[in-house]
Amino acid sequence: MQPIKFIHMADTHLGYQQYNLPERKRDFNKAFNWVLNKSIKEEVDFILLVGDVFNTNRSDPETIAAIYQMITQFKFNSMENLNREIPIIAIEGNHDKSNYFSERSWLRFLAELKLIILLNPKYNKEEGYFDFIPYSENKKKPGMIRIKDTCVYGIPFYGAITKDYFPVIYDSLNDNSDTFNILMMHFGIKDQVKDKPGIEISEDLRLLHEKVNYLALGHFHKKYALPRNNEWIFNPGSLEVNDAKEVWRSYTRGIFLVEVKDKENPNIRHIPCDYGRSESSEEIPNRFFFQHTIDIGTSNSKSFEDTISHILDKLKILDEKGTKNYKKNDLDLPIVLLTLSGTISYSKLEVNINELKEKIMEKYAVLDVRIFSGMINSEIDGIVVDSSTEKSIDEIENEVFSLLIEQNPDYEPHKNEIIQLMLDLKSSLLEPKPNFDQLKNQIKAWWKAQISLKDGVKNED
Ligand SMILES: [Mn+2]
Incomplete structure (x- = not known):
């Protein structure tokens, strides 16, 4: 086969203003732009962008302007340096669409501007197959693209029903045994990330390997390559930290750089993200x-x-x-x-x-x-109610309030009044439609009464 080289990235979550910091939004752009530049340096044939490109389908103008600018510049640079453009082939992830069936997304918009190639095959319900029509500039819903001896297929995010589609996908894929076949999908594999529901490597999924040489995944933000002894399922991880958990050491994230000369033996290298590195680094620059x-x-x-x-x-x-x-x-x-x-x-x-x-x-x-x-x-918080005698709910409640108040010596002299107030407020709040204004006034009035009792000050309004 003709050798090919590509970059596989996912979960770039552009536009994510983490912790409400504008700098974070720029950090996410920097990581993305680094990968674009890297692909020119590596002279790759194409880039896979496997979903969750945007953090939300309601991306703000700055985010859209930034990606427009980055890709336009990238196209220009690859023309300058390689005398050709490097196609960016994308699918939609759960963050890119408001729901599975919505037609509009920013990725579709970018595809209409010819900045990316969006794969989104039509699903034929009656006959139960995906229509993987080959990409061409005037086709509306391409499902695959052939570059040299490599076929790239893509299916957008389908959520929990994904696993039911595996047999359908199998039947819909061409029987191209002479090409290197890539399938892009956006779902997580079960047990790869703790406490996140994923899809099991079932017989149905395993069978896909007959037709798919490289399953390019996105969704989970951690890198993995499966199954261990015969890797063909790849998930690169997110490009920046989306959540505190993603900083943990076991949470490798980054991109795959893949070179295929012999389709049975692709050369796959993971390039990780590195914290606090400058943009000229050999690894993907991330915030420290x-x-x-x-x-x-x-x-x-x-x-x-x-x-x-x-x-x-x-x-x-x-x-x-x-x-x-x-x-x-x-x-x-x-x-x-x-x-x-x-x-x-x-x-x-x-x-x-x-x-x-x-x-x-x-x-x-x-x-x-x-x-x-x-x-x-x-040492002092924490309420232990004496359980040696049987008590009614009211008595227990009274005791808990009383113990709470005793913890703060300032409130101790007014203990009984405060307990009464707490009980009153509690029963008012349990009413079907509590009148909050009235409750506020009640607290105010109570407070004034206490102050005037204590200090003998006159009430003023
Ligand atoms: Mn994601």
Whole structure:
């Protein structure tokens, strides 16, 4: 066969403004653009873009302008350098469409502008087959494209019913035993990512290998190649961090660079993403994420103020503000993912995440700080109701409220009034249509009454 070389990428999620940071949106574009440039350097024959190209089908104008600009420039550069254009062959993922049946998507729009080739075969319901009509500029719904001795087929995201289509896909594919056949689909394989439902490698799926040499997947954001001893199912992983989990070491992400000279023996290399690298790197440039867990229980802090100093001390590995001249777009300016754990001696109510974040950002050069405090325990919080005697629900409720109030010495003198207020509010809130304005006024009136009782101040309006 004529040798071919291609890049397989997926889940670029362009337009994702993670943590509401405009820099993150640009980071996602940078990673995408790096791959476009890489494919020129590698002189590939084509690029596979296997779904979730956009983070949402409601992409904003900047995102559409950015991808338009990047692909246009890419076409120009490949013409300049290789004297030919490198086709980008895409399918739609779950993020690219509002539902399975919607006809409109930004990818379709890009295909109409001839910037990409979108594969989306018609499904013939009566006869139960996919119409893989070959791509040509005036055909509306191409299902495949032939480049040299390679056939690329594509099917958009179909969700949970995907597995029922495997026999249909098998029957619909040509019997091309002399070509190298690629099938692009957007679904995850079961058990490859924890707690995510995926599709099993069933007999139906296995059978596809008779006609498919390379199943190009997207969807799960982690790299895998299956089955272990005879790989033909490939998922490259996402191009940037979409979720804190994707920073974990076991979560390799990136692209595949594939070279086929002998179709039984393709050469497949995974190029991973690298954190904090510049755009000229040999690996895909991604934002630097700094993960750190601090046990704030061992610091013997008496208050949250003490804990903040302890945490600032533990974060000394970070650059202090002003030591280097970071710009927000520099990928080595980190996003800090901070997990707090341990048992504190004061109440959890004192833990003020916003204040902590502010202090960290004041002291250190970081793009953002995300704090996870769900693992903190307190020695004094936590209510244990005495169960030695039988009690009614009302009695238990009363006891719980009373124990809660006792934890804060400031409220102790007004314990009974507060319990009464809590009980009143609770029963009002359980009504079918609580009157929130009335409840607000009730709390206000109560507060004023308490203050005037305590200090003898006159009520003013
Ligand atoms: Mn995705």
